[in-house]
Amino acid sequence: MNVLTWNDSLVLNQPQIDQTHEEFVDLLNQLAQVLATDADPLPTFREVLAHTEEHFAMEERWMAATGFAPENCHSSQHAMVLNVMREVVRHATELRDLEPMRIVVGELAKWLPQHAEMMDAALVYHMGQVGYDPATGQIARPPAAEAAPISSCGSGSCGGD
């Protein structure tokens, strides 16, 4: 059974992010399927983790290129998610406890739509505002040199400014 279905409400109209999010949804569903069997889910979970590390690193490269501070609300949420996922691996390997993994699959299925709608959408909007092309690294309308680095996620909903 799928824990999340790819649908139009998840589309942000940024091709690399959309493709990455669709892959994430697929991997999450694969993981849920493996968890419903007696097979070892850890290899699939490690795939989801590796994919998520690259997914977040891509978005953070774009943030860095478009004027976000290294410490910003969006990156902090990424770091929190990766910490939880690494804890899941530790529980599965050191304690032979798969319960955290079962919980996290459901939580990630709820997390992605919210994160995409709020933080990733704000990043895509910001990239559009400055005219950033990830393929070339060119910025058509660079922020003014004296502009402060962005530390909120551009949506004011995370306590940023």
Ligand SMILES: [Fe+2]
């Ligand atoms: Fe994302």
Ligand SMILES: [Fe+2]
């Ligand atoms: Fe993100």
